[in-house]
Amino acid sequence: MERQEAKSRLESRLRSAVNDNAGLHSAYLLVHSDSRDIHWNLATGQTEGIEAAPEQPYYAASIGKTFTSTIVAMLADDGQLSVDDPISEYLSESVLDGLHTIDGTDYSDDIRIRHLLGHTSGLPHSLPEGGKMFSNTRLEESPEGNTLFDEMLEEPDRIWEPEETIEWAKQHLEPHFPPGEDCYYSEFGYNLLGLIVERVTEQPYHGALEEFLFDPLGMEHSYLPPFSEPAVESELPTAPFYIDETRIDVDDVPSLSAFYAGGQTVNTAEELFRFHRALVEGELVAEETLQEMQQWNKLWQGIDYGYGVVRIRPLPFLKRFHSWGGLGASSAFMVYNPTIDVYLIGTFNQWSYMRKSMIFLLRTLRSISKVERPGQ
Numbered sequence: 001m002e003r004q005e006a007k008s009r010l011e012s013r014l015r016s017a018v019n020d021n022a023g024l025h026s027a028y029l030l031v032h033s034d035s036r037d038i039h040w041n042l043a044t045g046q047t048e049g050i051e052a053a054p055e056q057p058y059y060a061a062s063i064g065k066t067f068t069s070t071i072v073a074m075l076a077d078d079g080q081l082s083v084d085d086p087i088s089e090y091l092s093e094s095v096l097d098g099l100h101t102i103d104g105t106d107y108s109d110d111i112r113i114r115h116l117l118g119h120t121s122g123l124p125h126s127l128p129e130g131g132k133m134f135s136n137t138r139l140e141e142s143p144e145g146n147t148l149f150d151e152m153l154e155e156p157d158r159i160w161e162p163e164e165t166i167e168w169a170k171q172h173l174e175p176h177f178p179p180g181e182d183c184y185y186s187e188f189g190y191n192l193l194g195l196i197v198e199r200v201t202e203q204p205y206h207g208a209l210e211e212f213l214f215d216p217l218g219m220e221h222s223y224l225p226p227f228s229e230p231a232v233e234s235e236l237p238t239a240p241f242y243i244d245e246t247r248i249d250v251d252d253v254p255s256l257s258a259f260y261a262g263g264q265t266v267n268t269a270e271e272l273f274r275f276h277r278a279l280v281e282g283e284l285v286a287e288e289t290l291q292e293m294q295q296w297n298k299l300w301q302g303i304d305y306g307y308g309v310v311r312i313r314p315l316p317f318l319k320r321f322h323s324w325g326g327l328g329a330s331s332a333f334m335v336y337n338p339t340i341d342v343y344l345i346g347t348f349n350q351w352s353y354m355r356k357s358m359i360f361l362l363r364t365l366r367s368i369s370k371v372e373r374p375g376q
Contacts, residue, residue: 001370007040010367017348017360018045024353026052026239029346030269031364032277036341036371041269047239055268057221057230058239058347059250061328062263063272064224066279068193068205069117069308071212073285073293080200083114083292083307090196095166099123100175107178113196115179116189117307118297124173126165126187126258140173148172152255159226160258162191162205183297183305187262194261205261217278219271224264226254238266241330241349263328269345272334276325276343280336294324302358303327314362321365331357340369 010031018024026045031038041054075081081090088096088109099108100123107122115121124140126148140147148168152160169188176184194205201208206228214222220232240249250256256264278284285293296304296311304311311324312335323344325335331348344364348357 001367001372003036003038003371006367006371007038010040010364011042011044013360013363014042015044017356021350021353021356023242023244023350024348025242025350026056027346027348028052028054028056028058028239028269029344029364030054030273031342031344031368032273033340033342033368033371036368036373038342038368038371042346047237050237052239053236055234055270056236056239057234057266057268058332058349059241059248059328059330060263060265060267060272060326060332060334060347061241061259061330063267063326063328063332063334064259064261064263064265065190065308066326066334067209067213067265067275067308068190068197068261069293070279070284071197071208072113072117072193073289073307074212075197075200077286077289081113081196083112083117085113087111087113087116087192087196090199091192095163095192095195098170099166100179102175102178105178107175111179113193114307116186116193116196117293118183118295119185119189119299119305120181120183120297121179121186121189122175122177122181122184123186123189123192124169124175125185126169126262146172148258152258156253156255159254160260162194162260165191165258165260183299185299185305187259190262191260197261209265213275213284217271217274219267219274222265222267222271225251225266226257230266234268239347239349241347241351243351273343273345276334276336276345312358312361314358320369321362323361323365327354329354333357333361335361337365340365342368 018027029042031040043052043054045052096108111121197208206224221230223230240247293307299305302313320339323335323337331353334345336343
């Protein structure tokens with residue numbers, strides 16, 4: 001297939017996804033392949049009556065976990081910590097007190113940094129039933145029937161400090177298993193990692209994002225609301241995301257601060273691509289560190305988790321379609337397929353579209369795999 005034909009088909013498919021689904025308002029897709037000489041940055045839909053544009057910032061959600069894990073890996077490469085360190089070396093007694101107790105046994109001192117990175121700590125999660133992308137997590141709610149996410153939406157103007165989210169979990173939820181015995185997605189674990197990053201770097205988490213990633217990689221439109229602002233303000237509004245029919249304008253909902261180091265950044269597709277390519281090509285962490293980040297545990301059907309990165313296996317027996325990177329509950333994605341040699345970055349800005357977005361990614365991989373490489 002010629003490149004222009006493939007691009008036209010992809011543009012049409014992206015438009016149809018938005019036009020044919022009432023819950024979708026905008027969609028963004030960047031496709032890059034060095035070996036096929038492809039760099040397409042596409043957008044469709046509208047934001048506040050303004051046509052969606054490829055350079056528009058959007059909410060990356062849990063893709064931020066990849067930022068957090070990469071900073072931890074960089075600190076490990078620099079000898080400032082080890083992933084085998086107990087988290088008790090870095091966190092205050094008030095945070096650790098009652099953090100992980102099952103049937104009267106306190107496992108808090110047994111949690112290692114690697115347990116937080118790979119979601120094997122046993123700590124609970126903060127989203128209702130894990131969100132639409134998490135098909136086998138449980139309903140994590142307080143005795144009053146509220147999840148942390150419910151409380152965030154009930155008080156949208158509240159700014160949550162990470163310690164407050166941890167305390168909420170300790171007061172209302174229960175750990176699921178002793179550290180290292182299973183794999184279970186936990187936002188709270190990544191908030192603990194953010195506190196560890198702050199302790200080691202002696203600066204706020206958003207400062208570490210800027211020092212280690214955003215500034216060196218020229219990610220001038222990337223930021224962590226409500227804690228920071230972009231180095232350069234975009235001329236375009238940040239695209240809202242939707243929870244079914246509920247619109248969330250991330251810059252106007254300070255309570256999203258509860259996600260903190262677990263996924264709260266706003267980025268553009270180009271800047272997420274810049275980051276992911278730097279990670280893939282070994283510009284950020286050592287080769288052996290990157291390999292360690294990709295020691296996979298099964299998390300959900302077709303999705304494995306390493307250290308802040310996911311592996312997507314849409315067709316388990318066809319490895320050529322296996323890709324890795326980051327996913328977010330807003331149907332955001334940032335993945336690289338090494339066999340086809342293609343990066344796919346973007347979002348559908350809809351909480352309930354994540355599973356369908358995986359189908360869209362698979363169809364896109366199939367299309368790109370048919371594009372002839374120059375010289376063929």
